[in-house]
Amino acid sequence: MDRRRFLAAATGLAAGSMAGCGGCGGSKDTRPVLKILSSFPRTGSAQGQTDTIVNGIKMAIEDFGGEVAGHRIDYVDADDATASSGKWEAAAEAKNARDAVADDDVMVFIGPYNSGAAKVSMPILNEGGVLQISPAATWPGLTKKQPGDTTGEPEVYRPAKRVTFCRVCPTDDVQGPLSADFVKETLTAKKVYILHDNELYGDGIAGLFEARCRAIGLEILGGGRRPIVHTQTSFREITEQVRALNPDMVYFGGTTQTAAGKLVKDLRASRVTCPVMVPDGCYEQAFLDSASAQDLANVYATIGGTDPSMLKGKGKEFVEKYKAKYTKEPEAYAVYGYEAAAVFLAAAKKVGRKDREAILKACLETKDFEGGVVGKWSFDADGDTTLQQLTISKVEGGKFVPQKTVDKK
Amino acid sequence: MTPLFAADPAAAFGQFVLIGLVSGLLYALIALGYTMVYGIVELINFAHGDLFMLGCFLSLEVCLLVGARTQSEAGTPAGLAAVALMLVAAPLFCAALNVAVDRAVYKPLRTAPKLAPLVSAIGVSFVFMGVGLFWKGATDVTFPDLLGPRVTDPAAAPPEPANLLDGTGLRFTFKDLMVVLVTLPTMAALTLFVRYTTLGKAMRATAQNPTAAQLMGINVDRVIAATFALGGALAGVGSVVYSLYFNTVNYQMGFQNGVYAFTAAVLGGIGNIPGAVLGGIMIGLVKTLGGAYIGSEWSEALIFAILVVVLIFRPNGLLGARTREKV
Numbered sequence: 001m002d003r004r005r006f007l008a009a010a011t012g013l014a015a016g017s018m019a020g021c022g023g024c025g026g027s028k029d030t031r032p033v034l035k036i037l038s039s040f041p042r043t044g045s046a047q048g049q050t051d052t053i054v055n056g057i058k059m060a061i062e063d064f065g066g067e068v069a070g071h072r073i074d075y076v077d078a079d080d081a082t083a084s085s086g087k088w089e090a091a092a093e094a095k096n097a098r099d100a101v102a103d104d105d106v107m108v109f110i111g112p113y114n115s116g117a118a119k120v121s122m123p124i125l126n127e128g129g130v131l132q133i134s135p136a137a138t139w140p141g142l143t144k145k146q147p148g149d150t151t152g153e154p155e156v157y158r159p160a161k162r163v164t165f166c167r168v169c170p171t172d173d174v175q176g177p178l179s180a181d182f183v184k185e186t187l188t189a190k191k192v193y194i195l196h197d198n199e200l201y202g203d204g205i206a207g208l209f210e211a212r213c214r215a216i217g218l219e220i221l222g223g224g225r226r227p228i229v230h231t232q233t234s235f236r237e238i239t240e241q242v243r244a245l246n247p248d249m250v251y252f253g254g255t256t257q258t259a260a261g262k263l264v265k266d267l268r269a270s271r272v273t274c275p276v277m278v279p280d281g282c283y284e285q286a287f288l289d290s291a292s293a294q295d296l297a298n299v300y301a302t303i304g305g306t307d308p309s310m311l312k313g314k315g316k317e318f319v320e321k322y323k324a325k326y327t328k329e330p331e332a333y334a335v336y337g338y339e340a341a342a343v344f345l346a347a348a349k350k351v352g353r354k355d356r357e358a359i360l361k362a363c364l365e366t367k368d369f370e371g372g373v374v375g376k377w378s379f380d381a382d383g384d385t386t387l388q389q390l391t392i393s394k395v396e397g398g399k400f401v402p403q404k405t406v407d408k409k
Numbered sequence: 410m411t412p413l414f415a416a417d418p419a420a421a422f423g424q425f426v427l428i429g430l431v432s433g434l435l436y437a438l439i440a441l442g443y444t445m446v447y448g449i450v451e452l453i454n455f456a457h458g459d460l461f462m463l464g465c466f467l468s469l470e471v472c473l474l475v476g477a478r479t480q481s482e483a484g485t486p487a488g489l490a491a492v493a494l495m496l497v498a499a500p501l502f503c504a505a506l507n508v509a510v511d512r513a514v515y516k517p518l519r520t521a522p523k524l525a526p527l528v529s530a531i532g533v534s535f536v537f538m539g540v541g542l543f544w545k546g547a548t549d550v551t552f553p554d555l556l557g558p559r560v561t562d563p564a565a566a567p568p569e570p571a572n573l574l575d576g577t578g579l580r581f582t583f584k585d586l587m588v589v590l591v592t593l594p595t596m597a598a599l600t601l602f603v604r605y606t607t608l609g610k611a612m613r614a615t616a617q618n619p620t621a622a623q624l625m626g627i628n629v630d631r632v633i634a635a636t637f638a639l640g641g642a643l644a645g646v647g648s649v650v651y652s653l654y655f656n657t658v659n660y661q662m663g664f665q666n667g668v669y670a671f672t673a674a675v676l677g678g679i680g681n682i683p684g685a686v687l688g689g690i691m692i693g694l695v696k697t698l699g700g701a702y703i704g705s706e707w708s709e710a711l712i713f714a715i716l717v718v719v720l721i722f723r724p725n726g727l728l729g730a731r732t733r734e735k736v
Binding site: 043044045047048083084086198226227228229231232233234235236237238240241244256257259261262265271286289290291292293294 | 421424425428429432479480535539542546547548549550551553554560569580655656657660661662665666696697698700701704705706708709
């Protein structure tokens with residue numbers, strides 16, 4: 001009983017000192033605080049990608065000298081995953097969003113990584129009037145009504161009837177269709193087989209890819225896109241079917257976390273040697289590690305925007321600085337972590353005071369932003385970036401080698 | 410939803426049956442560990458699947474230690490040494506771990522109500538999973554394809570493995586053969602061991618009536634430890650075969666395989682060795698054929714639907730009622 005009372009007192013004390021005494025007390029820093037809270041899956045299998053995003057955010061804060069307009073920038077790196085599940089959890093994402101709303105110092109919520117998680121945090125932050133910038137959630141329905149949608153997207157995420165969510169990464173409605181064009185024109189495929197992982201992102205992007213394939217006259221084998229159950233130990237019964245249908249290429253809408261590497265392996269084991277294409281959910285080192293270099297030899301991966309190795313000017317400087325600081329290559333989403341933090345900090349600087357509403361407005365009105373590392377872009381009325389590009393890379397010798405960058409027409 | 414087959418439907422069916430049989434044998438190998446332990450102490454050892462997972466990780470560690478990291482080492486002395494070494498190390502490791510867990514966790518609960526060791530087993534399963542998570546991280550890890558054809562040019566597409574059924578329209582590689590050559594003799598040896606050795610007899614006696622067995626001078630504790638060791642060793646053998654066959658390991662792999670193996674044991678009649686083998690093969694076939702002709706999203710539901718139907722008509726499993734002894 002004693003120990004429990006002591007613990008309660010101690011946590012109460014700690015909480016009190018945190019809430020009531022931001023910046024005063026022991027610390028000599030008396031500047032007021034602006035807080036950035038980010039929410040990503042920081043434990044589990046997406047950690048490689050989210051580490052790099054967090055590094056990008058930290059570098060943006062450093063580039064601003066850790067302050068804007070006399071306000072110290074505090075950064076809270078929150079986790080929306082649990083160790084036991086190894087991926088994002090709705091409860092954790094919702095808690096992070098509520099924490100952000102409840103803390104008056106928090107000016108921006110950067111995140112999440114997964115589109116499914118965005119569905120959870122968006123309404124909470126929208127109602128709380130907190131600016132949300134995602135560097136990685138790419139499901140188009142989060143911001144724009146999709147053809148054939150019956151779920152009321154995106155209005156269901158905007159209970160306050162206004163836009164508070166924006167994103168700095170290109171969306172899947174760029175990725176899916178442009179991938180299909182590439183498959184027809186560059187890979188000269190005629191018959192394709194489409195698989196997906198049955199999740200919001202994977203099924204979504206596979207659907208967009210499939211629709212474009214139909215529109216440009218590619219034959220879809222097996223009657224339409226087919227799901228895999230990614231927790232299964234083997235996909236051989238599916239890959240044998242793929243082989244029997246003899247496609248010119250195979251598309252998989254899914255992520256490294258939903259067994260993309262294992263699927264490629266099983267395809268190769270079934271002697272399906274045609275090109276395989278995967279979306280940005282696999283554009284990471286973890287995917288390259290999940291299968292052997294031989295199995296990945298004829299695999300293409302796409303990423304919204306450009307590969308870090310292709311950046312010029314400020315982007316190139318960023319990549320070099322990143323390598324020097326963290327002694328490894330930035331993953332594809334590092335630049336969007338930087339971009340998200342930079343566009344917020346620029347808006348906060350313009351406003352010059354601690355005002356959620358004013359910063360939110362200033363950020364969403366961003367036009368021709370050049371303060372980041374990916375080039376010049378603006379937010380459109382829905383909060384999407386105008387920079388809608390796609391890079392297609394091929395895996396060669398265990399690395400992504402960019403083949404082509406295309407703009408949305 | 411039935412898939413369309415461009416080529417030969419009969420050959421495709423034959424191929425699915427082959428894949429189902431081979432994966433079924435793997436499930437059976439894991440199922441034996443469940444069934445043996447249940448037969449003796451009536452404990453469903455839920456940690457068995459995760460023990461198998463740790464065996465896979467140890468095998469991978471052996472590969473890295475010997476220097477067999479990629480398919481380029483397939484067939485080289487390093488590759489062969491790695492396979493030989495892991496076939497010794499993984500069963501020993503799993504057996505020792507299983508016995509240690511029995512000593513530390515299940516033995517003190519031997520006389521407790523049945524639920525206590527059961528819940529403890531679930532706890533051990535989570536502990537093992539946590540160990541696996543810290544050992545190899547959360548992503549899929551590649552296991553070198555040491556039984557595939559040797560790769561000389563890493564940039565080129567992998568060479569085609571030799572087909573042992575060439576000309577029949579079916580494919581059966583050395584890897585498939587390896588699964589058969591390891592699992593079937595292991596199961597035969599186990600059956601003979603339980604039937605004809607002194608320890609095997611002691612096991613059967615303990616399974617039938619532990620008190621009576623003790624009165625006959627059988628050291629029940631030693632028999633139980635031996636059962637855990639044997640079950641663990643089987644998980645170890647299974648982990649080596651599985652890793653070399655599928656070439657992907659993951660800290661969560663124990664759960665899925667454990668559930669299938671456990672279902673195989675129940676389907677065949679838990680406590681019954683030939684039953685576990687039969688159950689494993691059935692599950693492998695249902696999963697593969699169901700996945701191919703109905704849709705892989707339904708294969709799990711199909712497996713458990715069949716389990717329910719079988720249990721309605723044969724509550725003791727397919728072979729459970731026929732044999733009175735439990736091992």
